[in-house]
Amino acid sequence: MNKFELLGLEPPIIQAINDLGFTEPSEVQEKSIPLLLQDETDMVALAQTGTGKTAAFGFPLIQKIMPESRTTQAIILSPTRELCLQITKEMQAYSKYVKGLSTVAVYGGASITEQARQLKKGAQIVVATPGRMKDMIGRRLVDISRIDYCILDEADEMLNMGFYEDIRDILSNTPEEKSTWLFSATMPREVAQIAKKFMHKPIEITVGERNVGATTVMHEYYTVTGRDRYPALKRLADANPDIFSVVFCRTKRDTQRVAEKLIEDGYNAGALHGDLSQNQRDLVMGSFRKKQIQMLVATDVAARGIDVEDITHVINYQLPDEIETYTHRSGRTGRAGKSGVSMVILTRSELRRIHAIEKKIKQQFLAKKIPTGMEICEIQLYHLASKIKNTEINEAISPYLPAIHDVLQELDRETLIKKMVAVEFSRFHAYYSKAKDLNTSADSRATSSMEGGKGTTRFFINIGERDGFDWKSLKDFLKSTLDLDRDDIFRVDVKDSFSFFNTNEGVADHVLNVLRDFKHDGRLINVEPSKPESSGRRKKRNKGGKDFPNKKKRNGASTRSKKGKGHRGKRRSGYF
Numbered sequence: 001m002n003k004f005e006l007l008g009l010e011p012p013i014i015q016a017i018n019d020l021g022f023t024e025p026s027e028v029q030e031k032s033i034p035l036l037l038q039d040e041t042d043m044v045a046l047a048q049t050g051t052g053k054t055a056a057f058g059f060p061l062i063q064k065i066m067p068e069s070r071t072t073q074a075i076i077l078s079p080t081r082e083l084c085l086q087i088t089k090e091m092q093a094y095s096k097y098v099k100g101l102s103t104v105a106v107y108g109g110a111s112i113t114e115q116a117r118q119l120k121k122g123a124q125i126v127v128a129t130p131g132r133m134k135d136m137i138g139r140r141l142v143d144i145s146r147i148d149y150c151i152l153d154e155a156d157e158m159l160n161m162g163f164y165e166d167i168r169d170i171l172s173n174t175p176e177e178k179s180t181w182l183f184s185a186t187m188p189r190e191v192a193q194i195a196k197k198f199m200h201k202p203i204e205i206t207v208g209e210r211n212v213g214a215t216t217v218m219h220e221y222y223t224v225t226g227r228d229r230y231p232a233l234k235r236l237a238d239a240n241p242d243i244f245s246v247v248f249c250r251t252k253r254d255t256q257r258v259a260e261k262l263i264e265d266g267y268n269a270g271a272l273h274g275d276l277s278q279n280q281r282d283l284v285m286g287s288f289r290k291k292q293i294q295m296l297v298a299t300d301v302a303a304r305g306i307d308v309e310d311i312t313h314v315i316n317y318q319l320p321d322e323i324e325t326y327t328h329r330s331g332r333t334g335r336a337g338k339s340g341v342s343m344v345i346l347t348r349s350e351l352r353r354i355h356a357i358e359k360k361i362k363q364q365f366l367a368k369k370i371p372t373g374m375e376i377c378e379i380q381l382y383h384l385a386s387k388i389k390n391t392e393i394n395e396a397i398s399p400y401l402p403a404i405h406d407v408l409q410e411l412d413r414e415t416l417i418k419k420m421v422a423v424e425f426s427r428f429h430a431y432y433s434k435a436k437d438l439n440t441s442a443d444s445r446a447t448s449s450m451e452g453g454k455g456t457t458r459f460f461i462n463i464g465e466r467d468g469f470d471w472k473s474l475k476d477f478l479k480s481t482l483d484l485d486r487d488d489i490f491r492v493d494v495k496d497s498f499s500f501f502n503t504n505e506g507v508a509d510h511v512l513n514v515l516r517d518f519k520h521d522g523r524l525i526n527v528e529p530s531k532p533e534s535s536g537r538r539k540k541r542n543k544g545g546k547d548f549p550n551k552k553k554r555n556g557a558s559t560r561s562k563k564g565k566g567h568r569g570k571r572r573s574g575y576f
């Protein structure tokens with residue numbers, strides 16, 4: 001018997017589950033589905049996004065709805081348009097074998113008449129953002145006076161966004177004897193109050209630990225002066241060539257400004273904030289989903305409900321005012337079982353706030369140093385070499401090759417390789433060789449992302465994300481292959497097709513011995529001690545160096561600069 005059948009789900013839903021390829025119920029599904037199917041009850045479920053909670057309420061809801069009646073029987077309130085559309089899509093997929101069942105999405109920024117027309121045809125389930133739902137109730141375009149089920153999804157985010165009054169007004173238009181299911185990642189006082197006020201003896205289920213951020217996320221902070229925030233951001237991006245990130249700023253103005261600067265400097269960046277039209281926001285989100293944008297600079301409100309998987313880094317360009325908001329930000333990465341990194345760029349005076357966050361998320365931050373220019377050059381060099389190696393050859397190049405051979409024929413293999421990587425490397429080297437150290441000396445805990453400090457060895461290894469590793473799984477792999485303890489391997493930095501890690505000097509020979517001629521999945525592993533320039537020499541040379549040789553004063557910034565500046569060369573795209 002299918003595991004979902006054991007939870008009490010019936011054939012039309014099981015058939016849809018099979019189509020979707022779900023084989024195992026997730027924890028929240030296992031806990032909530034039998035309870036919701038069995039009784040008419042109120043429920044509070046503490047579960048993060050990405051845990052499968054849409055199906056946790058969606059499956060039982062679909063089974064309980066009467067498709068033969070066209071009356072609206074359930075509303076699902078969610079904080080953002082993106083989430084609203086996503087839930088609707090999921091509900092439609094889950095109910096595709098339930099004849100006559102219709103789910104309609106109702107959200108701001110789109111034609112209200114068109115949405116009203118769809119509702120008029122009869123929708124048993126309405127998924128809505130609170131503002132638009134209230135608007136439609138006011139105009140009598142929707143009738144929720146006979147619903148049996150009300151689901152509040154991401155309740156904490158809805159309240160954070162200031163929807164309390166809208167929710168209260170919406171609920172006052174619903175019958176007393178309905179069932180309310182509330183889903184929330186965290187349980188701040190406001191959510192507890194909603195549960196107390198609008199729900200009747202709710203059963204409570206918790207997935208993972210209460211109020212705790214996802215453990216697949218590594219938290220890091222970097223201490224710089226306020227002036228160096230932006231150069232620090234650039235270095236973090238350059239030290240992670242395959243970054244796919246959300247950069248959080250506190251205000252719309254900063255968001256726009258940082259995105260514009262990044263675009264000018266040649267990064268694939270875009271801005272997302274409330275001053276953009278819905279159309280502009282859709283465009284940015286579309287490009288981000290397609291990974292044409294690598295760095296999405298966003299305000300907290302605009303980024304709510306973003307459900308894009310594979311985000312590798314969340315960067316807190318500035319810390320948020322509320323600790324809760326930090327949890328939401330960092331929750332954008334490390335989803336669907338993957339690992340992620342949440343980075344905070346801060347000034348010395350903000351350091352104490354890190355301790356408050358650590359307490360809240362029950363996880364320690366790693367104090368890290370902004371990589372030096374030469375460390376970035378090293379990463380970029382390896383990245384380039386592996387990019388060349390992994391490039392698929394387009395056969396359309398063939399007719400040109402004889403002429404290319406003629407041009408390059410005098411060069412031996414060594415020279416050819418040197419020249420090839422120099423083309424790209426020189427740009428970074430010219431830019432970074434005189435770059436200053438951006439770290440403030442405030443935190444003695446801080447360690448460079450490349451160097452391990454005294455008595456440690458930094459290794460390069462030729463496996464990375466392409467081989468299915470993230471920092472966590474690579475650490476586990478090294479730990480078991482080398483028969484070392486967890487603490488013996490640290491500062492694991494995984495890039496696309498290579499990685500770095502540190503060990504204590506004492507085990508360096510052991511690492512080289514074990515991994516020499518070692519094969520992983522049939523591939524020969526190459527491990528070498530990484531050799532960044534000594535920091536002493538670097539400091540001396542960098543005296544008086546500037547981080548922004550090309551920086552020029554800008555006024556009335558245009559979002560569409562023709563050419564990227566500095567080491568990143570031409571801007572490949574800009575999305576506003």
Ligand code: AMP
Binds near residue numbers: 025048050055
């Ligand atoms: P959610 O937490 O509802 O946003 O779900 C996150 C993702 O997990 C969605 O893309 C779902 O389609 C998917 N999902 C939900 N339940 C399961 C399951 N039991 N097995 C595999 N994937 C699932």
